[in-house]
Amino acid sequence: xxxxxxxxxxxxxxxxxxxxxxxxxxxxxxxxxxxxxxxxxxxxxxxxxxxxxxxxxxxxxxxxxxxxxxxxxxxxxxxxxxxxxxxxxxxxxxxxxxxxxxxxxxxxxxxxxxxxxxxxxxxxxxxxxxxxxxxxxxxxxxxxxxxxxxxxxxxxxxxxxxxxxxxxxxxxxxxxxxxxxxxxxxxxxxxxxxxxxxxxxxxxxxxxxxxxxxxxxxxxxxxxxxxxxxxxxxxxxxxxxxxxxxxxxxxxxxxxxxxxxxxxxxxxxxxxxxxxxxxxxxxxxxxxxxxxxxxxxxxxxxxxxxxxxxxxxxxxxxxxxxxxxxxxxxxxxxxxxxxxxxxxxxxxxxxxxxxxx
Ligand SMILES: Cc1ncc(COP(=O)(O)O)c(C=O)c1O
Numbered sequence: 001x002x003x004x005x006x007x008x009x010x011x012x013x014x015x016x017x018x019x020x021x022x023x024x025x026x027x028x029x030x031x032x033x034x035x036x037x038x039x040x041x042x043x044x045x046x047x048x049x050x051x052x053x054x055x056x057x058x059x060x061x062x063x064x065x066x067x068x069x070x071x072x073x074x075x076x077x078x079x080x081x082x083x084x085x086x087x088x089x090x091x092x093x094x095x096x097x098x099x100x101x102x103x104x105x106x107x108x109x110x111x112x113x114x115x116x117x118x119x120x121x122x123x124x125x126x127x128x129x130x131x132x133x134x135x136x137x138x139x140x141x142x143x144x145x146x147x148x149x150x151x152x153x154x155x156x157x158x159x160x161x162x163x164x165x166x167x168x169x170x171x172x173x174x175x176x177x178x179x180x181x182x183x184x185x186x187x188x189x190x191x192x193x194x195x196x197x198x199x200x201x202x203x204x205x206x207x208x209x210x211x212x213x214x215x216x217x218x219x220x221x222x223x224x225x226x227x228x229x230x231x232x233x234x235x236x237x238x239x240x241x242x243x244x245x246x247x248x249x250x251x252x253x254x255x256x257x258x259x260x261x262x263x264x265x266x267x268x269x270x271x272x273x274x275x276x277x278x279x280x281x282x283x284x285x286x287x288x289x290x291x292x293x294x295x296x297x298x299x300x301x302x303x304x305x306x307x308x309x310x311x312x313x314x315x316x317x318x319x320x321x322x323x324x325x326x327x328x329x330x331x332x333x334x335x336x337x338x339x340x341x342x343x344x345x346x347x348x349x350x351x352x353x354x355x356x357x
Contacts, residue, residue, distance in 0.1 A: 033335040033345060034325040036303050038225030040277050043270035046260040053259035061258060063251035068258045071265055072233060076205050081238040085253045089191055089219040089232030093120050095247035096187060101126040105153035110139045112329055114162045137164040137297045141176045155180065158189045160196060163333040165299030169200035177212050186214045192301035194223040195278050201300055208236055215240055222302060223274045224264045231257040278302045281336035288346045292353055303335045310356045318352045
């Protein structure tokens with residue numbers, strides 16, 4: 001059997017500038033604006049809870065992560081039976097693929113988007129079916145609907161979408177979900193939704209409560225700032241959660257991750273400071289990028305997708321020479337940093353762009 005190409009991993013490596021090998025572990029003081037990490041750090045309450053949990057980590061964790069599932073259930077008005085936890089939402093995506101996909105099934109989503117959906121399909125013998133985003137870089141729900149076939153097993157909506165930052169409104173999404181045949185699982189990846197400020201954009205969790213075939217993905221890697229701890233979760237009806245509990249990684253949420261995640265969910269102050277830092281940074285970067293003549297797509301996330309009218313790979317390489325790492329796709333993507341990082345990125349562009357045009 002041939003091993004599928006891992007596009008997700010390649011995206012993660014995309015910051016490596018041409019002709020240069022810099023590992024993220026050895027390149028300080030590099031400014032990482034390529035992986036949408038939280039530059040505020042993480043909750044002090046989460047750190048304290050994890051330090052305490054470390055003391056008990058000679059014992060196995062609660063394999064069912066009941067305390068975390070109960071806390072998550074409380075947050076969304078669900079129960080522990082609606083929650084599946086894993087080592088990041090990427091691991092939830094892996095579990096979904098392992099449990100549901102078979103040779104020849106189709107996984108439908110818009111492109112460009114997060115590479116893990118392609119991986120999920122191809123790693124399990126399924127076919128990724130990619131519908132282009134609209135020209136405003138938005139998810140094309142009509143296009144997705146028209147692309148449904150009798151082989152479609154999963155539809156993925158990345159909301160808001162990575163790498164473009166654009167989002168689908170809740171009413172529009174609900175109307176779509178209601179008309180899609182019930183045999184198709186609709187996976188809504190909300191890794192960044194806590195950063196949205198558009199009042200029309202909110203979570204698809206109410207659709208689970210209304211009994212629709214929706215699985216919502218969430219992560220502690222973004223607004224909670226716990227990317228290195230590896231904890232994420234899926235929310236769905238109990239039957240779907242039971243299916244996921246049969247996947248290989250189902251019992252792997254560590255004692256430290258459980259403790260940190262519970263504490264972070266309770267730290268409203270940290271979460272609102274994370275949100276505010278990103279919102280201020282997003283507004284600042286949008287303004288400055290536009291002043292530099294870039295086209296910026298409206299973002300509901302902790303990153304901006306923009307057209308600098310320069311080859312994105314070249315821009316990435318030029319920024320990397322100046323120790324700033326950004327993403328390169330069909331266009332460029334920059335993660336929102338803290339004030340100093342955002343300013344450093346803009347002064348770097350002030351140097352690069354006029355010379356390149
Ligand atoms: C849209 C989206 N979903 C999921 C993830 C995975 O997050 P994690 O596995 O860290 O929870 C990412 C990470 O960048 C992402 O951009």
